[in-house]
Amino acid sequence: WLAVLIPSLGWVSNRMPTVVRIxxxxxxxxxxxxxxxxxxxxxxxxxxxxEAVPTVGSSDNAERLEREEVQLGxxxxxxxxxxxxxxxxxxxxxxxxxxxxxxLPIAKMEDLRGHQILLGSEKSGVRTVARLLLARAxxxxxxxxxxxxxxxxxxxxxTAEVAIVIAKIxxxxxxxxxxxxxxxxxxxxxxxxxxxxxxxxxxxxxxxxDYPGSQLPEGGLSTVAITAFLAARHxxxxxxxxxxxxxxxxxxxxxxxxxxxxxxxxHWSGHAWHPTARAFFQAYQGGSLSTE
Numbered sequence: 001w002l003a004v005l006i007p008s009l010g011w012v013s014n015r016m017p018t019v020v021r022i023x024x025x026x027x028x029x030x031x032x033x034x035x036x037x038x039x040x041x042x043x044x045x046x047x048x049x050x051e052a053v054p055t056v057g058s059s060d061n062a063e064r065l066e067r068e069e070v071q072l073g074x075x076x077x078x079x080x081x082x083x084x085x086x087x088x089x090x091x092x093x094x095x096x097x098x099x100x101x102x103x104l105p106i107a108k109m110e111d112l113r114g115h116q117i118l119l120g121s122e123k124s125g126v127r128t129v130a131r132l133l134l135a136r137a138x139x140x141x142x143x144x145x146x147x148x149x150x151x152x153x154x155x156x157x158x159t160a161e162v163a164i165v166i167a168k169i170x171x172x173x174x175x176x177x178x179x180x181x182x183x184x185x186x187x188x189x190x191x192x193x194x195x196x197x198x199x200x201x202x203x204x205x206x207x208x209x210d211y212p213g214s215q216l217p218e219g220g221l222s223t224v225a226i227t228a229f230l231a232a233r234h235x236x237x238x239x240x241x242x243x244x245x246x247x248x249x250x251x252x253x254x255x256x257x258x259x260x261x262x263x264x265x266x267h268w269s270g271h272a273w274h275p276t277a278r279a280f281f282q283a284y285q286g287g288s289l290s291t292e
Contacts, residue, residue, distance in 0.1 A: 020050040023061035023073030041247040057124030076125035077200040086274035098186040109137035116145040118163035170210040179213030241276035
């Protein structure tokens with residue numbers, strides 16, 4: 001095996017793990033699919049044994065990385081607050097979708113008071129976002145009925161009055177759920193101010209073209225989005241980080257999975273990069289990346 005010197009980390013082992021374990025998400029969900037795609041790319045193209053690990057979401061993935069149960073994991077920006085974790089790559093943007101039953105007289109966040117809201121597991125990334133949204137409307141979880149079920153179950157049993165879902169724009173599962181179905185999308189007001197107050201988010205407009213059959217307004221529906229990252233521990237071996245970066249930014253992988261290109265991913269800053277990832281992206285950015 002090899003050892004290399006990385007500033008601030010000292011000498012670290014530089015060999016591939018026997019098996020690369022990638023924390024994904026709920027089986028069949030977007031995180032699970034992306035984690036499986038990364039595992040497949042590693043296994044097929046560099047003959048590295050790899051497997052996607054089903055989890056309940058972003059916070060769970062961050063905790064598994066900290067406990068060294070996995071080597072890589074998909075993590076939302078709001079879960080990247082541990083000094084142990086480092087960004088490997090920004091993968092894609094996820095929008096906040098607030099699904100409301102068609103027949104309910106709910107026009108704004110304040111109208112959610114007293115209603116049942118499906119938020120998924122406590123270790124999913126949705127909880128933190130939902131807490132922020134409710135707080136802006138003068139509420140806490142005590143003012144609503146929290147449902148910890150997975151939103152994927154709504155396709156067969158659409159029983160929840162409201163669901164907050166964080167997913168890639170145009171997600172096939174959401175398109176199916178919203179296409180002439182029992183739910184509509186609720187806009188988020190003052191998204192620019194929201195993003196200024198919470199810089200890990202940015203304002204976006206969801207268009208009817210992204211959700212056919214959902215009857216979105218012609219001018220789009222306002223919400224906010226957050227970045228989904230591939231994360232690792234700061235002390236992850238450089239050869240692992242370099243290998244996975246080469247695989248996930250191959251043109252075929254980007255096209256098949258709808259992820260960001262290396263050129264677009266290189267312009268993200270705001271979290272601590274793994275040193276190998278920082279060096280990888282400098283070639284695309286033409287400058288230095290944030291070390292914070």
